[in-house]
Amino acid sequence: MIKEIKRLICDTVLDARTKLTPGEITSSVARQSGTDRKTVKLAIKDLVSLGELTYTYVYGTSFLERSFDRPVRISKRIVLKPPEKKYLPKPGEVIVNIAGGAAFGNGAHPTTCLALRAMDVVLGGDLCLLGRSHLSGLDVGTGSGILAIALAKLGVEKVVGIDIDPCALSEATHNVSLNGRGCQVMISKTPLERLAGCFSVIVANLAYPTLRRLSPHLSKRMEKGGVLILSGFKEPVAGDLGRTCAEQGLRLIGEETDRQWACLVLRKCGNMVWG
Numbered sequence: 324m325i326k327e328i329k330r331l332i333c334d335t336v337l338d339a340r341t342k343l344t345p346g347e348i349t350s351s352v353a354r355q356s357g358t359d360r361k362t363v364k365l366a367i368k369d370l371v372s373l374g375e376l377t378y379t380y381v382y383g384t385s386f387l388e389r390s391f392d393r394p395v396r397i398s399k400r401i402v403l404k405p406p407e408k409k410y411l412p413k414p415g416e417v418i419v420n421i422a423g424g425a426a427f428g429n430g431a432h433p434t435t436c437l438a439l440r441a442m443d444v445v446l447g448g449d450l451c452l453l454g455r456s457h458l459s460g461l462d463v464g465t466g467s468g469i470l471a472i473a474l475a476k477l478g479v480e481k482v483v484g485i486d487i488d489p490c491a492l493s494e495a496t497h498n499v500s501l502n503g504r505g506c507q508v509m510i511s512k513t514p515l516e517r518l519a520g521c522f523s524v525i526v527a528n529l530a531y532p533t534l535r536r537l538s539p540h541l542s543k544r545m546e547k548g549g550v551l552i553l554s555g556f557k558e559p560v561a562g563d564l565g566r567t568c569a570e571q572g573l574r575l576i577g578e579e580t581d582r583q584w585a586c587l588v589l590r591k592c593g594n595m596v597w598g
């Protein structure tokens with residue numbers, strides 16, 4: 324029973340689109356499991372002492388989140404870690420330093436993980452992207468900058484990360500600086516609709532209505548043969564989003580799901596222009 328409660332607590336934390344307070348998690352899990360709040364609180368305490376979850380504090384409010392206080396492997400090559408923690412990378416591993424903050428994107432959310440895993444596959448040679456010179460990347464809704472930084476670390480030479488939230492822009496800029504001089508990422512507040520140029524790889528972890536609305540602009544900013552990774556929406560709307568993208572000349576080449584969240588990988592029709 325306690326194992327099931329702990330699993331529910333972790334699922335509640337990982338599935339949330341926003342940070343949740345310990346009180347919100349306790350109420351939700353007690354309601355779902357029919358357990359008293361005291362038992363749920365004890366299970367939370369245990370998960371914190373085991374290092375699975377951690378308390379975070381933003382503007383005087385405490386939240387309960389998955390602990391990223393240590394290096395965490397997200398995909399075959401990508402390992403996330405706090406900048407102050409030491410980690411000796413194994414051959415081929417890509418280390419992304421992300422400081423804790425208020426912006427979305429510490430790696431805990433399934434939508435971020437799905438996008439990171441898709442990027443690892445796309446840039447790992449399976450889709451013949453890596454190995455070609457002069458790849459460029461765009462991260463729409465960069466938040467903490469996590470996906471933009473990972474793109475750069477995976478070998479994309481020029482990366483731009485954009486966001487509409489000034490707090491995210493500042494945190495992303497800071498996180499880029501924590502990843503060394505080799506991390507060529509420009510953080511910008513320019514809206515997608517006003518952005519110039521075309522990109523080899525675009526990643527966007529955004530809410531479904533935003534992705535739908537932005538789909539013509541995303542397609543417009545893609546090089547022919549380029550790849551678009553979409554995350555941030557639930558499985559039931561994945562088909563509709565895929566059809567919307569097809570109307571923009573994008574062909575579905577991959578799909579992954581994690582706890583009812585979905586991620587689409589699409590390719591812009593036409594011959595590749597890079598090489």
Ligand SMILES: C[S@@+](CC[C@H](N)C(=O)[O-])C[C@H]1O[C@@H](n2cnc3c(N)ncnc32)[C@H](O)[C@@H]1O
Nearest residue numbers: 427428435464465466470485486487488491528
């Ligand atoms: C779900 S978070 C994704 C953060 C990070 N990329 C990740 O994958 O963890 C979405 C981010 O998109 C930003 N955003 C929302 N609408 C946007 C838009 N139209 N253009 C650019 N950024 C947007 C939000 O401010 C937020 O930082």
